[in-house]
Amino acid sequence: MKKPIPSTALIFILLGIYSVAYCQNKPQQTQYSLQKTKENIILDGELNETIWDNSEVATDFYMTIPNDDRPASLQSEVRMTYDEENFYFAVTCFDGKEGYVVQSLRRDWEGSINENFSIFIDPYSDFTNGFSFGITPFGVQREATIDEGANTNSDWDNKWFSNVKTYDDRWVAEIAIPFKSIRYSEENMIWNIQFTRNHLKRNEQSSWIAVPQQYNANALTFSGQVKWPENPPPAGTNISFIPYTLGNYDRNFEDPELDNGFGANAGFDAKIGLSPSLNLDLTVNPDFSQVEVDRQVINLSRFEVQFPERRQFFLENADLFSKFGFPQSRAFFSRRIGITTDTLGRSEQVPILGGARMSGKINEKLRIGVLNMLTDKRDDLQLPYQNYSVIALQQNILKRSNVAFVFANKENLGIEKGRDISEYNPQVARREIQGNDTVTSYKLYNRVLGAEFNLFTEDTRWAGDFYYQRSFDNWNQNGTYNHGAFLRYQRRNYSVRWVHTAIGDGFNAEMGFVPRVGYNQGSLSPSYIFYPENDKIINHSLSFDISYTSNADFSRITDRSFNLSHNFNFTNTSSASINLTRNYEYMFFDFSPIAPFSESLLEQGTDYEWNVVQANYTSDRRSVLNYDISTSYGGFYNGNRFNVNGNIGYRFQPYGSFAIRYDYNSIQLAEGFGSADFYLLGPRLDLTMTDAIFFTGFAQYNNRFDNVNYNLRFQWRFAPASDIFLVYTENFAPNGPVDFIPGDNTKNRALVLKLTYWLNL
Structure with a gap:
């Protein structure tokens, strides 16, 4: 016979549950009061300045992944201060001795696959727009803009400063964000702010303000407040002049009229702060040769x-x-x-x-x-x-x-x-x-x-x-x-x-x-998420999607799809899903899905219906050897299609990685319509010698267009937001099914040496 729980024990259990719930930092109810500093803050990760001893501490981080009902297993602490020029942060991330998981020393890293600490600032307190600044244990930076309350865009670039120092039981980051680098209102004395930490080696994500697992931890809705003791300092004169100069060598072997040979160019961008919250950007003769080329895709759709x-x-x-x-x-x-x-x-x-x-x-x-x-x-x-x-x-x-x-x-x-x-x-x-x-x-x-x-x-x-x-x-x-x-x-x-x-x-x-124009489309997508209590699965979800498309006057259905999917997220950072789909398409113009391998057309006025089953798996992201794979099989218009695509990579932490992206499609249409095997291969080498010197080299072989593209890109960030780029590109027709060696079959090539410098006036 079971003994009843003693009343005193029951009281302690209830108090424990209450204390766990109570210690959560609540959105908009948790506030940090800033103090201004007169000290010169040295960014060394040692926190020797007196202001750090006297500042409040933002702590009691709460777990989001793998569970959202308990404090973080290893805590983080944040201290803040400011002077007339910068907003300062002292971040302490307590840690074990297992080492860190990062992909490389490259800036603007992907947050989900790198250990990091990130700051999300909403200076307008509108829960919609803001800025994010992140740092890894190796001191690598990432900055981003925030829109629609949660979306981040890390392609944005700006000046800020940081330093990281590691200890036996923690790593410490000191950060200075110039007021000139962000947009804000001098009249707003309460800013929304959130801190998140991705403790990847433990597959644990936590945040200062507790966030339910079904939401993004960086959503500005789930933010605390930082209270200024006075109006934030004015940004002052905020004018940045960003000139560039380049030399290039372009050859075009297919069209002699576009064969330019040696050349040179120059231009500039300028940023003028009309107010702390309003900016004017100017560009004269801009050049984007340093921008990485698009990653090719095998597009089998009509659009x-x-x-x-x-x-x-x-x-x-x-x-x-x-x-x-x-x-x-x-x-x-x-x-x-x-x-x-x-x-x-x-x-x-x-x-x-x-x-x-x-x-x-x-x-x-x-x-x-x-x-x-x-x-x-x-x-x-x-x-x-x-x-x-x-x-x-x-x-x-x-x-x-x-x-x-x-x-x-x-x-x-x-x-x-x-x-x-x-x-x-x-x-x-x-x-x-x-x-x-x-x-x-x-x-x-x-x-x-x-x-x-x-x-x-x-x-x-x-x-x-x-x-x-x-x-x-x-x-x-x-x-x-x-x-x-x-x-x-x-x-x-x-x-x-x-x-x-x-x-x-x-x-x-x-x-x-x-x-696409000339259509009406509607879809309904319900889903249900399960949170099992075990040590293997974080959550899994069932979702269903039904979609109908008609022409503009509703006279006929042109597209229809039914999709059922089951998704799993595992505690070891891997994930998997399986999808069942039934498609219907009506041809409102002639279409050749396997051009140029066959010019046979699915003629206007014909329609097709087919089923597809698809499975996806992403491996443990903490492993130095990781991969993701997606495979599907089923109908395809009047025939069948088998597809396998994904990525396999090896990480030699923290100095880089080598990966191969692949996409293979085997298509067998009905008799008389032809067949095709399309494949796309993309090996990529990413080297980061330091957090300021990077090399990326990748090739793309797309047999559908009988083309191999090389893009080799060296970057030296010799000063904040200032770079030297050396970029080489080449396109050539391969001599065989897998040929990555250029020769007499080169279509065009280009070499660019470019210098940009960010000058604050």
Whole structure:
């Protein structure tokens, strides 16, 4: 017979449960009071200054992963102070002696696969926008902007300073963030702030403010407050001048007219702080040769694939310009500026002559963004000078929601009516039938006007996005609308998401990303999360998605999909999933899914339905040898398709890694339609000799386009935000199925030596 629990023991148990719950730092209820320092803070990781002894300590970090019901097993501490120029942090991360898990010494590391401590600052206290600064135990930095309350963009670059020192039982980081490097209001004396730690070798994530596991720990909703004893110091004169100069050698063996040989170039960017919260960016003759080339994909769909923007000029406050609409219906996509396609659909660079962008906060509630860029003409592509302009406004309402407006305008300049149509790109001039005559029609402009409401409730349960856009140009007069609605409800164990999009046949956003027009689409996606009490699985979830797409007038279904998936996250950092999908597609234009291996067409008016099963696995990220693999098998239009893709890598910590990305597709269509084996191989070597000297070399072999691309990139960050780059690129046609050795089959090659320097005036 079991004995009853003594009343005194029961009281102690209840008190223990209460104390654990009580010690959680609560969002917006936990506050840190700053003290100003008169000392000269030396960033050495030793914390010898008196101010650190007298400052408050932000501690009692709470675990998020693998459990969210207990304090972190090893605690972290943060102390803060400031002077007239910098915001200082002293971070102590208590640790064992097992060593650290990092990928390399390269800046802007990926947070989930590197041990790190990160700071998230919301200077406007709007729970929407802010800045993030992170550091690894090896002293490697990462900075990012925050938008929509949780999204981070680490392509943003700015100046800040840090130093890390390791001890037997902890590592300590001292950090100085110049007020000139962030945007804030001098009138706001309470900032939202959150600290997170990824203790990867223990697969433990923790945060200063307790965060339920179903949410991102960096979500600004789950932030504490830092209280200033006085108005934050003014940033003062904030002007940065960033000139560059380069020498290059370009050869084109396919088109002698584009064989430029030796060349040189120069230009500059400038950043002018109009106020602590409003910035003006200028660029003259910008160059982006140091930007890493896009990673190729095997696109088997009927529509364009979107690649990310990495050009520095377009990144700060990028969400203000680029988040109008849904991912497949954006009113503005900055990669449309300076990049076009030729008559064969190949990407071509168009030189940017210059531009200006003003972005930031007018007041605590209103953000503004204004952008204007001018591109050069390309006679070989029959493109005239083109001007791109965007105006965006975002007004915060309620607690975390906002309404926004956008106007995007593209103009073709210097069009001379009456010239032969062959002298203009098809994007600019075409022949039209008007009555009984055929005339030349010129497109002088393309414009998009839009409004949007973004919903985020204070309790984080509801999120939504509702927008309407309309395009204007003289080639498209009817069906020029684009509108959509998104609504999500989320609790600890379940979430439900609904999405609707409607785009007219005539909607044309030449500055945006809209790969498909003339459709209505709706989807419903419920999911349920389980949190088992065992030492193997953190959580697993079941989700279902049903999606229907019709043409613009709802006269027929063009696409339909049903997807059932089961996902697992394990305590050893690995993950797995299995998916079952049933697809239906109606061909509203002729399509060859295995071109150029076969020109047989799935003809307009035919339709196809098929099933696919897919399995995915990602290995333990702490291991020096790690991999992820995804494989699927099933139907594919009127045939079958087998796919395997993923990545396998080896890490020689902390100095770099070697990895191979792979994607293989074996497609067998019905008799008479052909078959194809597409494969993409991408070996990559990443070396970080120090936290300031980097080398990246990778190749991409895509047999679908019979091309091998090399991109070799050396970078020396000789001063904060100042670099020397040496970049070599080459494209050649392989002589065999797997040929990475160039020779007489080279198509083009280029060598660039570039110097940039960030000068604060």
